[in-house]
Amino acid sequence: MKNVLSIQADAKTSKGVELGFLTGILxxxxxxxxxxxxxxxxxxxxxxxxxxxxxAGRGAMSPVQNxxxxxxxxFFNEQPEFMADIVYSINALIRKAKRENLTPxxxxxxTSDIRWENIPVGEHANIFAAFPDIKFYDYTKIPxxxxxxxxxxxxxxxxxxxxxxxxxxxxxxxxxxxxxAVVFSHRERAPKTFNGWPVVDGDNxxxxxLDGTRKIVGLYAKGQAKKxxxxxxxxx
Numbered sequence: 001m002k003n004v005l006s007i008q009a010d011a012k013t014s015k016g017v018e019l020g021f022l023t024g025i026l027x028x029x030x031x032x033x034x035x036x037x038x039x040x041x042x043x044x045x046x047x048x049x050x051x052x053x054x055x056a057g058r059g060a061m062s063p064v065q066n067x068x069x070x071x072x073x074x075f076f077n078e079q080p081e082f083m084a085d086i087v088y089s090i091n092a093l094i095r096k097a098k099r100e101n102l103t104p105x106x107x108x109x110x111t112s113d114i115r116w117e118n119i120p121v122g123e124h125a126n127i128f129a130a131f132p133d134i135k136f137y138d139y140t141k142i143p144x145x146x147x148x149x150x151x152x153x154x155x156x157x158x159x160x161x162x163x164x165x166x167x168x169x170x171x172x173x174x175x176x177x178x179x180x181a182v183v184f185s186h187r188e189r190a191p192k193t194f195n196g197w198p199v200v201d202g203d204n205x206x207x208x209x210l211d212g213t214r215k216i217v218g219l220y221a222k223g224q225a226k227k228x229x230x231x232x233x234x235x236x
Contacts, residue, residue, distance in 0.1 A: 002089075045164065105134075113139075148176040156171035180215075194216045
């Protein structure tokens, strides 16, 4: 068995400890970078493939990228075994959280957009059924995700590119999606409201389910995204 989750590997999830959460994140290679399959089906439509946060922080380091590509190939080519590794990793996270008197929190789409609710795990319908007492969360650009388990919190990811607004409207009407994350160019100039919903700062922590519903989660451009002119990053 292999541990495939990163725990407290970045500043945002580390700050979650202050709120009582220990976060484990699965980082795969985004879009078609692995050559084994597409982990981000809406990336081309949203035009976020070039401005991807994969270029930010540790994701910009080639050894890290190579490790994520290897995991992604296993996901596509050895899926039952890879899902068993996820189960093993979540159990390890639970034990660590118990030792540190924290609540475990799991994000499986750190740099991907996979419909985990459709992937069986052993005798269970999905990973959420295998761990009904654990809170999972993710960001997604898929506006029509349905039948979301109650322990899985989803935030829709905005893009300002031409043609994306229809997907935003679908997401706003989809009760399976709790809120919308928007990447703004400058934190200090972020608006108070956006697209009719109040804006909350999402860069302090990554504990999204505490934000409430029908909110805009303000994120801020990092890495190559700072230079984005596609419309994915909202210029303010």
